[in-house]
Amino acid sequence: MGCRAASPAAGEAGAETEPTRSPDTSPTAPAITTTASRTPGDAEAAPDGPGSRAGTDDARRQRVALAQAALLSALVAGTPAPEGFDRVRLGVQARALAAKRADVVAKVAPELPEILADTYRPAFLAYAQRRPMTGGYRRDALDFAEHLLLTGLPEDADTRRLRDWWLERSGPAPLSGRPAARLARATRRVLLRR
Amino acid sequence: MREPGRLGTGIGWRPEIAEAVENMAGIDWVEAVAENVCPGHLPESLLRLRERGITVVPHGVSLGLGGADRPDEARLTALAERAEALGSPLVTEHIAFVRAGGPLTASPLLEAGHLLPVPRTRDALHVLCENVRAAQAALPVPLAVENIAALISWPGEEMTEGQFLYDLVDRTGVRLLIDVANLHTNHVNRGEDPAKALDELPVEAIAYVHVAGGFERDGVWHDSHAHPVARPVLDILADLASRVTPPGVLLERDENFPDRPNWSGS
Numbered sequence: 485m486g487c488r489a490a491s492p493a494a495g496e497a498g499a500e501t502e503p504t505r506s507p508d509t510s511p512t513a514p515a516i517t518t519t520a521s522r523t524p525g526d527a528e529a530a531p532d533g534p535g536s537r538a539g540t541d542d543a544r545r546q547r548v549a550l551a552q553a554a555l556l557s558a559l560v561a562g563t564p565a566p567e568g569f570d571r572v573r574l575g576v577q578a579r580a581l582a583a584k585r586a587d588v589v590a591k592v593a594p595e596l597p598e599i600l601a602d603t604y605r606p607a608f609l610a611y612a613q614r615r616p617m618t619g620g621y622r623r624d625a626l627d628f629a630e631h632l633l634l635t636g637l638p639e640d641a642d643t644r645r646l647r648d649w650w651l652e653r654s655g656p657a658p659l660s661g662r663p664a665a666r667l668a669r670a671t672r673r674v675l676l677r678r
Numbered sequence: 679m680r681e682p683g684r685l686g687t688g689i690g691w692r693p694e695i696a697e698a699v700e701n702m703a704g705i706d707w708v709e710a711v712a713e714n715v716c717p718g719h720l721p722e723s724l725l726r727l728r729e730r731g732i733t734v735v736p737h738g739v740s741l742g743l744g745g746a747d748r749p750d751e752a753r754l755t756a757l758a759e760r761a762e763a764l765g766s767p768l769v770t771e772h773i774a775f776v777r778a779g780g781p782l783t784a785s786p787l788l789e790a791g792h793l794l795p796v797p798r799t800r801d802a803l804h805v806l807c808e809n810v811r812a813a814q815a816a817l818p819v820p821l822a823v824e825n826i827a828a829l830i831s832w833p834g835e836e837m838t839e840g841q842f843l844y845d846l847v848d849r850t851g852v853r854l855l856i857d858v859a860n861l862h863t864n865h866v867n868r869g870e871d872p873a874k875a876l877d878e879l880p881v882e883a884i885a886y887v888h889v890a891g892g893f894e895r896d897g898v899w900h901d902s903h904a905h906p907v908a909r910p911v912l913d914i915l916a917d918l919a920s921r922v923t924p925p926g927v928l929l930e931r932d933e934n935f936p937d938r939p940n941w942s943g944s
Contacts, residue, residue, distance in 0.1 A: 545746045548801050549779075549780075549782035550783055551832075552775050552797075553785055553788070556788050556794065580829070585791050588791065618786060621791075
């Protein structure tokens with residue numbers, strides 16, 4: 485997360501369906517409390533043991549974590565929708581997330597839509613469906629390019645250019661412009677072509 | 679002359695529209711996405727605005743205070759650095775989660791790339807309050823958090839938006855950035871009542887208000903930073919203003935700029 489890292493736009497996804505009410509189910513577990521009354525500052529202390537403050541806090545975090553992971557996984561990794569959510573809405577949200585991801589990657593790596601032209605979007609969306617984002621957008625752009633190089637680009641696409649783009653960015657350090665270094669890179673490219 | 683602590687009229691700054699922002703009359707302050715600004719080398723445009731005495735507020739989008747993990751120390755430090763570099767009187771973020779999974783769930787960490795709604799349950803509120811307190815401790819200036827628009831609703835919610843915000847402020851003293859367009863989006867898309875939210879939330883905790891344009895199509899509201907602020911959103915703003923005078927109002931506009939902010943129609 486450096487200064488030049490792109491961040492998701494703060495805007496909200498536009499919806500494309502009629503608003504519907506979600507079914508009235510309550511899958512969340514009741515909160516564990518260890519005191520009878522709630523005081524300002526959220527004091528729920530008891531000495532050590534499963535009801536202790538640390539245990540209670542961690543248990544709550546875990547419950548929230550599991551619920552959010554189940555939802556996000558359904559939205560970006562294609563796992564089943566958690567109980568009680570409106571599936572149509574989840575589908576709309578999932579598509580909006582993928583579209584936004586494609587937009588941001590296109591912005592941080594403009595060479596990709598340039599190299600891939602009209603095929604950029606469908607190729608990216610297909611990749612996104614199978615590979616949820618796990619880091620930043622620059623990493624995502626590289627992973628996408630790598631995925632394409634491994635699975636094969638469309639017939640008329642500029643594979644060589646994509647390969648060069650990926651090679652230049654996938655190493656641990658920025659590339660040297662010195663003649664020896666450039667020769668080494670050219671050699672590597674030739675070898676990888678086989 | 680503005681009173682200390684009052685922000686006044688602001689507009690969202692982005693590098694692509696920097697020139698338009700600098701040329702706009704009647705602007706007292708700007709908001710900039712925190713992650714897109716490098717404290718070590720601030721954009722020239724922001725430096726010029728600062729030289730003119732215009733306040734800049736960093737607006738974070740990647741902290742995920744509504745998530746289950748404690749806020750990441752590195753992200754908090756980064757946010758604090760930006761506040762210091764810009765001399766900001768406050769910092770803003772969102773009531774949202776942006777990532778999930780990881781060690782707490784023994785599943786892979788997933789990034790949403792988007793602000794997703796926090797379930798309005800006592801559990802999630804407790805975790806949010808803890809995260810907010812951790813953020814407040816790490817930041818050199820006050821924190822305000824923004825209500826987001828959401829397309830999806832969590833089943834089994836225990837509180838309304840207003841109640842949730844009330845409790846959050848009550849327990850942490852955090853300030854609020856109320857986005858009236860988001861209240862309207864949630865009204866159209868989720869059937870929530872903006873007036874009820876304004877009734878219930880602590881309006882005196884509002885640090886500033888976001889206003890953005892949008893349009894309705896086929897019964898669904900689309901947030902848009904290229905359209906004039908619509909009547910219903912202005913009505914919510916008016917409702918809010920009848921309850922409290924917000925210290926600041928920020929127009930979010932990415933295209934089709936007016937020469938000067940005009941609350942009655944642009």
